[in-house]
Amino acid sequence: MIHWWNIDVGDSAADAVAQAIRQRKISQGTLSQEFEEALAKQLGVPYVVCTTSGTTALMLAFIAAGIGPGDELILPDRTYIATAHAAMLLGASVRLLDVRPDRPLLDPDILEQALTPQTKAVVPVHLNGRAVAMDAVNAFAQKHGLLVVEDAAQALMSRDSKGRFLGTLSRFGCFSLGMAKLLTTGQGGLVVCHDKADYERLQKIKNQGVYNPSVDKHYALLAGNFKFTDIQAALGLAQLDRLSARTAHQRAIYQTYRDGLTGVGCLKLVAVDIDAGELPLRAEYLCRDREGFLARLLEHDIQAISQIPSLHLSPHLHANGQFPNSIVYSDHLLTLPCGPEQPLERVQQVVAKLQTICKDLPAW
Numbered sequence: 001m002i003h004w005w006n007i008d009v010g011d012s013a014a015d016a017v018a019q020a021i022r023q024r025k026i027s028q029g030t031l032s033q034e035f036e037e038a039l040a041k042q043l044g045v046p047y048v049v050c051t052t053s054g055t056t057a058l059m060l061a062f063i064a065a066g067i068g069p070g071d072e073l074i075l076p077d078r079t080y081i082a083t084a085h086a087a088m089l090l091g092a093s094v095r096l097l098d099v100r101p102d103r104p105l106l107d108p109d110i111l112e113q114a115l116t117p118q119t120k121a122v123v124p125v126h127l128n129g130r131a132v133a134m135d136a137v138n139a140f141a142q143k144h145g146l147l148v149v150e151d152a153a154q155a156l157m158s159r160d161s162k163g164r165f166l167g168t169l170s171r172f173g174c175f176s177l178g179m180a181k182l183l184t185t186g187q188g189g190l191v192v193c194h195d196k197a198d199y200e201r202l203q204k205i206k207n208q209g210v211y212n213p214s215v216d217k218h219y220a221l222l223a224g225n226f227k228f229t230d231i232q233a234a235l236g237l238a239q240l241d242r243l244s245a246r247t248a249h250q251r252a253i254y255q256t257y258r259d260g261l262t263g264v265g266c267l268k269l270v271a272v273d274i275d276a277g278e279l280p281l282r283a284e285y286l287c288r289d290r291e292g293f294l295a296r297l298l299e300h301d302i303q304a305i306s307q308i309p310s311l312h313l314s315p316h317l318h319a320n321g322q323f324p325n326s327i328v329y330s331d332h333l334l335t336l337p338c339g340p341e342q343p344l345e346r347v348q349q350v351v352a353k354l355q356t357i358c359k360d361l362p363a364w
Contacts, residue, residue: 001301001302001303002301002302002303002337002346002349002350003303003337004303004304004305004335004336004337004338004339005179005180005337005338005339005342006337006338006339006340006341006342006343006346007179007180007184007339007340007341008340008341009184009235009238009239010238010239010242012238013234013235013238013239015238016234016235016237016238017231017234017235017238019234020230020231020233020234021231025230025231025234026229026230026231027227027229027230028207028227028228028229028230029230030230031230031233031234031237032050032227032228032229032230032232032233034233034237035050035228035233035236035237036048036049036050036190038237038240039190039236040192042157042240042243043165043167043168043192044165044168045165045168045192045193045194046193046194046196046199047192047193047194047195047196047198047199048190048191048192049190049191049193049199049202049203049206050177050188050189050190050228050232050233051188051189051190051191051206051226051227051228052187052188052189052226052227052228053082053176053178053187053188053189054082054151054153054174054175054176054177054178054189055082055085055086055189056086056189056206056226057174057175057176057189057190057191058082058083058086058087058123058149058151058174058189059086059089059090059226060191060202060205060206060226061149061171061172061174061191061193061202062086062087062090062092062121062149063090063205063223064172064193064198064201064202064205065120065121065147065149065171065172067087067090067092067120067121067147068090068091068092069090069091069092070091070092070118071087071091071092071093071118071119071120071121072092072093072094072095072116072118072119072120073087073092073093073094073095073119073120073121073122073123074094074095074097074111074114074115074119074121074122074123075087075094075095075096075097075106075123075125075311076096076097076098076099076104076105076106076107076124076125076127076326077096077097077098077099077310077311077312077319077323077326078099078104078105078125078127078308078310078311078326078329078330079125079127079151079308079311080153080308081308081311081314082153083123083125083151084311084314084317087123088316088317092120093118093318094311094317095114095116095119095320096114096311096312096317096319096321096323097110097111097113097114097321098110098321098322098323098324098325098326099325099326099329100325101325103130103270103271104127104128104130104270104325104326104329104333105124105125105126105127105130105131105132106122106124106125106132106137108132108133108136108137108140109136111137111140112140113321115144119144119146120146120147121141121146121147121148121149122137122140122141122146122147122148122149123148123149123150123151124137124148124150124151124170125150125151125153126150126151126152126154126155126158126166126167127154128154128155128270128272128280128281128282128284129154129155129158129166129272129278129279129280129281130155130158130272130273130278131155131158131159131160131161131166131273131276131277131278132150132166134150134160134164134166134169134170137170138169138170147171147172148170148171148172149170149171149172149173149174150166150167150168150169150170150172150173150174151174152166152167152173152174152175153174153175153176153178153181153189154176154181154281154282155167155175155279155281156175156181156182156183156279157182157243157247157279158277158278158279158281159276159277159278159279160276160277160278161273161276161277163277167192168192171193171194171195171198172191172192172193172198173191173192173193174189174190174191174192175189175190175191175192176188176189177189177190177232177236180281180282180339181281182243182246182247182250182279182281182340183236183239183240183243183246184235184236184239185232185233185235185236186232186235187232188228188232188236201221204220204221204223205221205223205224205226206223206224206225206226206227206228207223207225207226207227208223208224208225209221209222209223242340246340246341247279249340249341249342249344250279250280250281250338250340251274251279251280252344253280253283253338253342253344253347254272254274254280254283255274256344256347256348256351257269257283257285257336257347257350257351260348260351260352260355261285261351261354261355263355264354264355264358265359265363265364266287266288266289266293266358266361266362266363266364267285267286267287267354267358267364268285268286268287268364269284269285270284270285270286270329270333281338282335282338283335283336283337283338283347284307284333284334284335284336285333285334285335285336286328286329286332286333286334286364287332287334287361287364288332288361288362288363288364289361289362290306290331290332290333290334291306292361293334293358293361294306294334296357296358296361297353297354297357300353300357302337302350302353303337304334304335304336304337305334305335306333306334307329307330307333307334307335308330309330310323310326310327310329310330312326313330336350337350
């Protein structure tokens, strides 16, 4: 079976975790701080705060910005539902916008449609490493006095056309370290910020309201336990030197599919601009008969997956409006086998098989 995702942290990561445990570096401590500082250097930002998941990273950023009951956040309809849940768990609500017709991203040109007196923030999502037009989003936010929080869960090491890392172009940027990511700590997430006061507030929010529990004796704000662990940090630190190779491999996978499937009429590539610096995390295609296509691949021991439903289809989000662009992705988007350690020869096998088994499926 060729699985849809393949990542291997390697023996060095296993050894690093074992060493951390032997040294009793288990909960949040010096390794967590080292990992945060290493990530900050990697992304070219002054501060990184690691936490339990990408969802929690968004929640920490929202809490730090004072988002709560009565506030509204503008989101694209195409994102993982965690983007919405992170706000709603704090009592805020979300207003969804259709994505661009050419890319499943927030369209800055229609942000005005979702603006209300309750709007507090805009949350652009760099889905699959594709760059939202951040200069336009930031200009809109500045004009209306809004916060911007980037959801870069799928965009670690991806850049925009100006060479800037996605997730570093606003007050807060949030990333995931889950399994299906470029860098994984099993579960985990991180918040990028640029201001020391924001950094210290984030550290307090994830640790019951205190920056250093052995020194601070006053719980100054409502907070929780969202701490990272040194075990996770050891796992992450051991993979940092593989980021460059993984980045190159992800691009190679994308190019192999792009070049090899050009003549397969039932599939349409959802493009990522690798020449401009965008880094595709997944190999995404549109297919009219998606379920038939996925079933046919399984018959040949190839696992692909359908992608997430659009948010407006979730009744508890109480969405209003029309989403014609978004629904195309909801109904037809799929991911072919990929991942940082997916052997390129397996990708080539998938390409060769698709060139022969899908000729009778409806063309896109």
